[in-house]
Amino acid sequence: MRAARNPHSAIALFAVLTLVACASDAAAQPTPPDYDERYLASIYPAGGQRGQVVDVEFRSQDKSVKGVALHGLKDARGIVIDGAPGLTVSDVKNVDDITVTAKIAIAPDAAPGRRMLRVRNGRTGLTNFSYFLVGTLPEVVEKEKNNEPRRAQEVSLPVVVNGRISQPLDVDCFKFPARKGQRLIAAVAAHDFDSRSLNPRSFIDAALEVLDSEGCIVGDAADVLGLDPLVETTIPADGIYTAVVKLVNYQGYSTAVYRLTLGEVPYPTALYPVAIERGKSAELSISGPNVPVDAKEKIAIGADFAIPATFVSSESLGAHDLPVLVTDLPERQEAEPNNDVKSAGPMEVQSGMSGRFDAAGDVDWYRLRLTKGEKLRVEVQAQRYLRSAIDTQLELFDARGTSLQANDDLAPTDVEMIHDFETFDSAMNVDVPADGDYFLRVTEQTGTFGPRAVYHVEVTRRQVDVLLHAWPDAVPVWGPGTTAGFLVTLDRRGAFSNVELKVEGLPDGWTGSTVIAEGGSSARPRVLMTVTAAKDAKPGDVVDFQVVGRFESGGKTIERTAQPLTSLMTGDRQFCRVSPKMRAAVADDLATRVTSEKSDLNVIQGQNAELAIHVEPSSFAKFPVSVNLAGASFRCNLGVPQTLPVKEGVVRVPITCDKLTPGIYPIVVSLAWPSETRKGMPGPCTEIVHLRIGQATAAK
Numbered sequence: 184m185r186a187a188r189n190p191h192s193a194i195a196l197f198a199v200l201t202l203v204a205c206a207s208d209a210a211a212q213p214t215p216p217d218y219d220e221r222y223l224a225s226i227y228p229a230g231g232q233r234g235q236v237v238d239v240e241f242r243s244q245d246k247s248v249k250g251v252a253l254h255g256l257k258d259a260r261g262i263v264i265d266g267a268p269g270l271t272v273s274d275v276k277n278v279d280d281i282t283v284t285a286k287i288a289i290a291p292d293a294a295p296g297r298r299m300l301r302v303r304n305g306r307t308g309l310t311n312f313s314y315f316l317v318g319t320l321p322e323v324v325e326k327e328k329n330n331e332p333r334r335a336q337e338v339s340l341p342v343v344v345n346g347r348i349s350q351p352l353d354v355d356c357f358k359f360p361a362r363k364g365q366r367l368i369a370a371v372a373a374h375d376f377d378s379r380s381l382n383p384r385s386f387i388d389a390a391l392e393v394l395d396s397e398g399c400i401v402g403d404a405a406d407v408l409g410l411d412p413l414v415e416t417t418i419p420a421d422g423i424y425t426a427v428v429k430l431v432n433y434q435g436y437s438t439a440v441y442r443l444t445l446g447e448v449p450y451p452t453a454l455y456p457v458a459i460e461r462g463k464s465a466e467l468s469i470s471g472p473n474v475p476v477d478a479k480e481k482i483a484i485g486a487d488f489a490i491p492a493t494f495v496s497s498e499s500l501g502a503h504d505l506p507v508l509v510t511d512l513p514e515r516q517e518a519e520p521n522n523d524v525k526s527a528g529p530m531e532v533q534s535g536m537s538g539r540f541d542a543a544g545d546v547d548w549y550r551l552r553l554t555k556g557e558k559l560r561v562e563v564q565a566q567r568y569l570r571s572a573i574d575t576q577l578e579l580f581d582a583r584g585t586s587l588q589a590n591d592d593l594a595p596t597d598v599e600m601i602h603d604f605e606t607f608d609s610a611m612n613v614d615v616p617a618d619g620d621y622f623l624r625v626t627e628q629t630g631t632f633g634p635r636a637v638y639h640v641e642v643t644r645r646q647v648d649v650l651l652h653a654w655p656d657a658v659p660v661w662g663p664g665t666t667a668g669f670l671v672t673l674d675r676r677g678a679f680s681n682v683e684l685k686v687e688g689l690p691d692g693w694t695g696s697t698v699i700a701e702g703g704s705s706a707r708p709r710v711l712m713t714v715t716a717a718k719d720a721k722p723g724d725v726v727d728f729q730v731v732g733r734f735e736s737g738g739k740t741i742e743r744t745a746q747p748l749t750s751l752m753t754g755d756r757q758f759c760r761v762s763p764k765m766r767a768a769v770a771d772d773l774a775t776r777v778t779s780e781k782s783d784l785n786v787i788q789g790q791n792a793e794l795a796i797h798v799e800p801s802s803f804a805k806f807p808v809s810v811n812l813a814g815a816s817f818r819c820n821l822g823v824p825q826t827l828p829v830k831e832g833v834v835r836v837p838i839t840c841d842k843l844t845p846g847i848y849p850i851v852v853s854l855a856w857p858s859e860t861r862k863g864m865p866g867p868c869t870e871i872v873h874l875r876i877g878q879a880t881a882a883k
Contacts, residue, residue: 219244220255221307221659222751225438226300228324228345229376230316233269234291241283241302242437243310245381254280258305258771260723262287265312265763269293280306293317296496296504297376299749299762301657305722308659308768311749312760314376318343319501320448329356332394332425341446346428348387350435355428359445365418368450368472369393369402369426372503373441374410374603377751377760380436386410386603387439392427395419405431408452408635409570409603415472449473449500453634456516456537457569458508462486465514467507469500470634484509490746490761492568506569508639510535521548524584524622532559532642540573540627540636549623551642553615558645561623562610565638567602573627573636574607580622587621588613591628612645647677647736649743651684653712656747656762662772663720665867668851671710671730671745673700681734684710684745688728692717693767695728696871698849711849713870714767724769775799775854779869784838788845788879792838794872796852801832840876848874 224242231237241262243255257280262272269290276284283302299312321339325346329336335356338344346355361367371389378387391412393402401424402416418424426445444450452471459465464483480497488509496504513531517538521528527548530536538547553559561579565571578589590611615621625640652672660667671684686695696713714728730745748759776799786792827834836852853868 216255216307217253220253221310221655221657222255223302223310223313224379224381225440226313226315227347227440228322229314229378229440229442230318230322230343230345231287231289232318232320232322232343233289233293233295235322236286236288239285239287239315240278241285241300241313243281243302245281245437254306255310256281256283256302256304256306259283259302260305261303263301263303263309263725263766264298266298267294267296269317270298270315287315289317294496295319295498295501296494303723303725303768305771308770309657309725309766311655311657311751312762316372316376316442316504319498320444320446325355325357330354332356332358332398332427335425338445341444341448344443344445346441346443347437348389348428348430348435348439348441349437352433353429353435356425357428357443357445358423358425361418361422361424363418363420365447366473367393367402367414367416367418367424368444368446368448369414369416370408370444370450370503371412371428371441372408372444373439375408375503376442378440379438379751380434381438387436387441388431389441390429390431391443394425394427396422396424409572413450413452413472444501444503447473449475449478451478451497451500451503451505453637454495454505454507455539455634455637456514457571457637458510458514458535458537458639459484460514461488461509461511467495469497469505471500471503474500482507489763492761508564508568510639510641512641512643517547522546524548524580527622530623530642532557532644535639535641538625538638538640539634540632543630543632545627545632547625549625549640551621551623553619553621555615555617557613557615559613559615560610560643560645561613561640562643563608563625563638563640565608566604566606567608569637569639570603571635571637573631573638574629575609575638576626576628577609577611577640578624578626579611579613580624581616582620582622587616645677647734648741649676649682649732649734650674651730651732651743651745652748653730653745653765654748654750654759656749656765658714658765658767659770660714660716660720660767661770661867662722662774662776663716663769664718665772665776666713666715666851666870667767668711668713668853668868671712671732673708673710673732683733684712685731685733686712686714686728687731689714689767690717690726692719693726693728694870696849698871699847700732701846711851711871713851713868715870716767716769720769722769722771726767728765728767730765773854773867775867777852777854777867777869779852779872782870782872784850784872784874786838786840786874786876788843788876789841791841792874794836794838794850794852796834796836796869797832798829798834799832801829803829838874840874843876845876845878848876850874 227240259277271288274286295317297314297316300315301310301312320341320343322343335358338357338359374386388410390405402414404412404414407413450472451469454467466481469478494504512535514535518528520526527550530549563575576591579587590609593610658669682700685697694715700710732743747762747765749762751758778797780795849871851868
């Protein structure tokens with residue numbers, strides 16, 4: 184009997200086996216890590232000059248969270264690097280279970296800008312990435328104790344100082360000679376590369392002062408570039424000056440790293456236009472303190488570029504790189520003046536526009552020729568990816584000047600990934616009521632203007648589509664031949680039925696799951712998928728793969744690839760950064776195998792089921808078992824946890840599904856640990872078992 188379709192059928196159901204150490208268990212309890220252990224919290228120093236060899240410290244969470252000891256970087260085996268070539272890593276060593284040191288040699292011709300670095304290790308396989316920046320200026324590392332101006336560390340300009348506010352009340356002071364008339368730049372980068380406190384969601388917030396030899400302030404700043412301070416000042420007299428860095432809350436954290444640029448040097452803070460079409464090139468204007476007025480950089484984006492934004496740096500302007508969007512739309516730039524309806528600039532459907540609020544009170548108008556019945560999406564990106572410090576509002580008018588609709592901020596349901604903060608970007612769906620000219624007004628609501636007050640607005644046809652995200656982007660597999668799970672989110676655009684999700688691109692011997700996410704009322708279901716290591720895989724192996732979604736629309740098969748996310752904090756909504764690729768990493772073998780006798784389990788609606796699970800080693804005597812349902816709201820404990828016997832290596836798991844509606848539910852049975860399903864790290868687990876609940880038939 185074919186299972187009926189139901190709105191919850193894309194939900195991943197999985198039974199979790201919790202191993203409890205007790206005297207009657209014949210086998211020792213394995214100790215899988217907590218999810219937070221894989222979190223790479225900081226790299227220090229966070230960068231280096233081209234041609235340098237830098238001694239670097241990689242650090243995960245502190246040694247305990249809520250009293251539980253963590254070992255997130257235990258048995259480090261290497262560093263994985265994404266980004267431009269030019270870095271060579273050697274001497275990777277464990278200081279302790281949360282700290283790894285290494286030497287990074289930066290080639291003299293390495294391109295300036297950021298790289299994404301991860302620690303490959305035995306405990307968690309592969310961490311999330313943190314940024315490491317390649318610079319063009321001389322660099323030094325902070326030397327304690329430099330907590331007051333009279334103990335300030337001496338530096339020579341120009342310089343980049345790599346520092347860390349490591350303790351509460353810590354203050355870092357750096358003194359330097361300067362000449363009258365110098366246009367000094369003092370800038371802290373920390374929020375710029377996601378420097379955080381012990382809470383992964385909390386960026387550090389630095390403050391900066393420049394003092395003269397008498398201790399008088401000649402320049403100070405706090406939140407200029409996001410949460411980062413930037414001081415521009417003209418030196419009033421020859422003498423010795425001191426830069427003072429501190430956190431605004433006067434706290435300190437082992438992970439609170441920063442880069443302080445000092446000198447009469449260019450410091451780029453804005454790019455325009457803000458988007459480049461994939462497969463093409465664009466000439467971008469660069470602005471910022473001490474940046475030449477006509478500074479430009481030509482940037483090319485490859486046709487296969489995998490992420491929605493990148494960072495642009497310049498050989499001549501230093502290593503403070505800036506974000507730019509990568510799009511698949513024809514791109515144009517706003518043409519001033521366009522401050523009213525009469526001067527509205529033309530814009531096409533299926534196009535993107537770079538805009539900027541150049542002066543106080545600036546308003547941007549665009550004219551669109553639309554057709555009755557068109558279903559459009561109008562969306563602004565400014566805070567997201569671009570980190571523009573503006574709060575936009577969109578409003579659509581007809582040719583008579585009647586306001587048809589407006590939007591201030593995106594709804595939370597429109598944002599799967601949290602960027603820096605809850606976004607102020609705007610978006611709206613438009614159903615065109617009649618043929619004719621329409622006018623789109625973009626306004627800024629905080630009074631912000633200038634080179635950094637940039638945005639990108641796009642107008643596209645709403646069509647049947649799906650946006651896929653997958654996390655974590657580094658899936659840990661505990662031992663050769665074992666299986667681990669990860670999550671895929673489907674953000675449906677328009678109504679359609681099924682999406683086939685398939686793991687592809689694994690090397691020989693590795694396997695991945697295929698799951699059908701059925702259509703229904705849930706706009707953003709989350710689906711659990713699995714990857715299984717080859718039987719001859721070795722701890723330390725790292726392999727690439729991708730998740731491809733396919734669905735039918737208009738008689739055609741549409742294919743979409745999931746965007747990997749590196750998770751910085753997990754929850755119902757992820758705090759993430761986009762990543763260039765999905766990986767699976769073989770961690771240390773937990774000496775436990777969990778396999779299912781069946782790949783399909785057929786049940787009639789109203790009935791419960793039982794699943795036979797083989798566990799290794801077979802000497803386990805019993806398991807406490809709970810059954811969880813992981814859906815959009817992550818409800819748990821549908822059944823009362825039970826302690827089940829293990830007979831000859833087999834445990835028979837009751838699946839409480841009598842209240843589930845007809846449909847197909849992917850399930851896995853997993854060794855439980857502190858991580859939840861929504862965090863995307865169940866394992867070791869079975870491969871996907873399809874629980875098929877069929878419609879009950881009426882008795883004759």
